[in-house]
Amino acid sequence: MREDDLLVEKVYQQARADEFIWQKAKTLGMSRKKFLQFMTVGAGIAIGSGLPRLRLEEPALAAGEVVKPVPPELFYDYKGIQQEMRWEAMYDRGYLVPNELFYVRNHTATSKIDRQTWRLRVEGSGVSRPREFTYEELLSLPSVSVIRALECAGNGRSFFESVQGKKADGAPWKLGAIGVAEWTGVPLREVLQLAGVKRTAKDVMPEGLDEKKVRRPMSLAKALEEDTLLVYAMNGQTLPADHGFPIRAFVPGWLGAASIKWVGRIEVSETPLFSTWNTESYVLIGSDYQPNPPAKGTIITSQNIKSAFELAWDAKMSASEHLLRGRSWSASGKIAKVEVSLDGGKTWQAARLREPNLDGAWVRWDVDWNARPGKYQLQAKATDTKGNTQPTSVPFNTKGYLYNAVVSHPVTVS
Ligand SMILES: Nc1nc2c(c(=O)[nH]1)N[C@H]1C(S)=C(S)[C@@H](COP(=O)(O)O)O[C@H]1N2
Ligand SMILES: [Mo]
Numbered sequence: 071m072r073e074d075d076l077l078v079e080k081v082y083q084q085a086r087a088d089e090f091i092w093q094k095a096k097t098l099g100m101s102r103k104k105f106l107q108f109m110t111v112g113a114g115i116a117i118g119s120g121l122p123r124l125r126l127e128e129p130a131l132a133a134g135e136v137v138k139p140v141p142p143e144l145f146y147d148y149k150g151i152q153q154e155m156r157w158e159a160m161y162d163r164g165y166l167v168p169n170e171l172f173y174v175r176n177h178t179a180t181s182k183i184d185r186q187t188w189r190l191r192v193e194g195s196g197v198s199r200p201r202e203f204t205y206e207e208l209l210s211l212p213s214v215s216v217i218r219a220l221e222c223a224g225n226g227r228s229f230f231e232s233v234q235g236k237k238a239d240g241a242p243w244k245l246g247a248i249g250v251a252e253w254t255g256v257p258l259r260e261v262l263q264l265a266g267v268k269r270t271a272k273d274v275m276p277e278g279l280d281e282k283k284v285r286r287p288m289s290l291a292k293a294l295e296e297d298t299l300l301v302y303a304m305n306g307q308t309l310p311a312d313h314g315f316p317i318r319a320f321v322p323g324w325l326g327a328a329s330i331k332w333v334g335r336i337e338v339s340e341t342p343l344f345s346t347w348n349t350e351s352y353v354l355i356g357s358d359y360q361p362n363p364p365a366k367g368t369i370i371t372s373q374n375i376k377s378a379f380e381l382a383w384d385a386k387m388s389a390s391e392h393l394l395r396g397r398s399w400s401a402s403g404k405i406a407k408v409e410v411s412l413d414g415g416k417t418w419q420a421a422r423l424r425e426p427n428l429d430g431a432w433v434r435w436d437v438d439w440n441a442r443p444g445k446y447q448l449q450a451k452a453t454d455t456k457g458n459t460q461p462t463s464v465p466f467n468t469k470g471y472l473y474n475a476v477v478s479h480p481v482t483v484s
Pocket of ligand 2: 175221223224326327
């Protein structure tokens with residue numbers, strides 16, 4: 071298999087699942103021939119019975135807090151550890167989400183780390199020169215800046231309940247668990263090369279220093295991409311504590327959970343790595359989804375295509391001329407067009423796209439609206455350059471990930 075193929079999500083998931091099961095089978099003394107027979111019978115069913123189970127801890131929500139001010143006019147608060155950006159607060163801003171308005175998603179509390187004593191350890195069977203880096207050493211390496219979106223896989227989760235009547239587990243995000251920032255840091259591949267990454271390495275797993283040691287693997291191919299970073303600055307400022315100070319991983323296009331904050335260790339392995347965050351959570355569980363054993367559902371890697379209006383939820387507006395604004399984004403390419411409906415999907419018009427329109431970030435758009443008194447359902451539907459477009463509905467999954475159907479935004483004009 072070529073390394074490039076591993077950038078294709080399905081190929082990667084299948085390869086790592088096969089590899090995982092083969093490693094387990096080998097330790098049980100199964101021959102390659104027997105194993106291949108077993109695979110064609112259906113590994114997903116057999117693995118639970120004949121093979122050892124992974125020991126995984128349950129991710130629990132602990133009480134915690136965020137360091138930066140999170141005033142209610144900028145954020146919705148969920149249990150003190152998840153802060154959703156209010157879209158109306160973006161109406162009078164530019165392309166980037168300022169650090170003080172960027173959503174926060176912590177599994178526990180924000181870690182407070184001293185950069186003097188902080189170390190990054192790179193180790194595992196996939197490196198020939200395991201080593202540590204200090205903060206200063208990391209900062210002295212070549213760095214790049216990229217403008218990209220970071221989005222939680224659960225963004226849009228509340229719509230499973232409000233639209234489909236099925237409640238999913240987790241914070242009831244509307245559409246504000248996303249932001250676009252300029253991320254500055256050292257390409258992960260620089261660090262991996264210094265640690266002597268082997269050709270035979272498969273998975274790379276950054277691990278957080280937070281209470282739960284949040285960690286999630288990526289393929290070596292993804293880790294070696296030029297824009298997969300170890301970030302130390304966000305929008306030209308030292309990375310804030312809530313966003314992972316001193317160093318966070320940034321894995322563009324992938325679900326937010328891959329972009330591990332407060333990184334203290336990176337495990338590089340010749341065998342596939344698993345954690346609770348790619349087996350129990352951040353997997354699609356439901357009758358429309360196939361599990362990727364040992365994961366309980368389809369493992370999520372890439373984000374999808376969505377749109378949001380820069381309006382309060384629900385919005386109240388005066389009966390007058392308005393410039394309606396919003397943004398659309400796709401993890402698979404630039405946005406090619408955005409259509410807006412002011413009458414709940416009956417008629418559509420093209421929105422004007424405003425530069426910049428960066429790949430992997432988002433595009434700003436607007437439409438004029440001479441609003442008359444009444445109740446409205448505003449809709450926006452984006453299409454990217456690869457032809458991906460927002461669907462009218464998304465099959466339910468129990469943890470409520472990747473909801474990207476066209477959303478009806480309630481507005482009252484009086
Ligand atoms: N160490 C650690 N990294 C983490 C998390 C965490 O709880 N601990 N949350 C993840 C999730 S689910 C998301 S969506 C993003 C959120 O990044 P932000 O808080 O900077 O917006 O961080 C990810 N990285
Ligand atoms: Mo997330």
